[in-house]
Amino acid sequence: MASLPVTWVDVFASGPLSGNPVAVVHDADDLPDEALAAFARWTNLSETTFLLRPRGPGADYRVRIFTPAEELPFAGHPTLGTAHAWVEAGGVAAHEGVVVQECGVGLVEVAVTGGSADRAFRAPDLLRSGPVDAETLARAVASLRVDPEDVLRAAWIDNGPGWLGLQLRDARTVLALEPDFAAMTGLELGVIGVHDAAEADRIGADHEVRAFCPGFSVPEDPVTGSLNAGFAVWLVGEGVLPASYVVRQGTAMGRDGRVHVRRDAAGALWVGGSTRTVAAGHVDL
Incomplete structure (x- = not known):
């Protein structure tokens, strides 16, 4: 059983506890798929994410995004919440002010300049x-x-x-x-x-x-x-x-x-809102 850091982030809120929560599990590289899916079912949140090392150049981290029922190649509030949790845990982006996330749809840029109310992701192309x-x-x-x-x-x-x-x-x-x-x-x-x-x-x-x-x-x-x-x-x-x-x-x-x-x-579309840590601790998986 592994004890891993976890961060609960409220995303897109206009006030306390008014947005969409996401649970972000850090250092999840060694967890089997079954553990990822089981924890996502247990949280019963819209999405739960798992931070991993990137597989190739160009990304600061890799994320896997799970609903209680399935894994998604991309989701928006988990992208902002995961970037927030990664930066808060000491992550340093290769390019100042922009975190590059690797996920199922490829690389997604997340602007992290300013405070936590300024997070925004660059809208990916439509599949x-x-x-x-x-x-x-x-x-x-x-x-x-x-x-x-x-x-x-x-x-x-x-x-x-x-x-x-x-x-x-x-x-x-x-x-x-x-x-x-x-x-x-x-x-x-x-x-x-x-x-x-x-x-x-x-x-x-x-x-x-x-x-x-x-x-x-x-x-x-x-x-x-x-x-x-x-x-x-x-x-x-x-x-x-x-x-x-x-x-x-x-x-x-x-x-x-x-x-x-x-x-x-330049014509790029950015989708953003507030991100705030509500709870943090460790989870045994």
């Missing part, structure tokens, strides 16, 4: 993009129990978890959803809707996002970096959304997450 076939779209809309006329756009925005994205009429429509998760089985659905100007000014967020993943332990994810990255690649790329905006997510679950999206001068 699947483009139009959704009529049958899949009809099933998605039916599972959301939403009027088809309230769906403005739909596209595959999969950067690892398998997201299908829908832009809905407005944030009120997003918040009012009461999905049929049984009908949604086999789909990972993300929805986004714009807040009216007065509400956006009041809450400090331009859009509302929800992420539905019935195959995971919890059918709705509190705050989702990968989904927001997918939306940005799709909707900023098509000129539907501006180059910089803020998303609120987790409202329907009693959370209050904030995700900041920006496109830099």
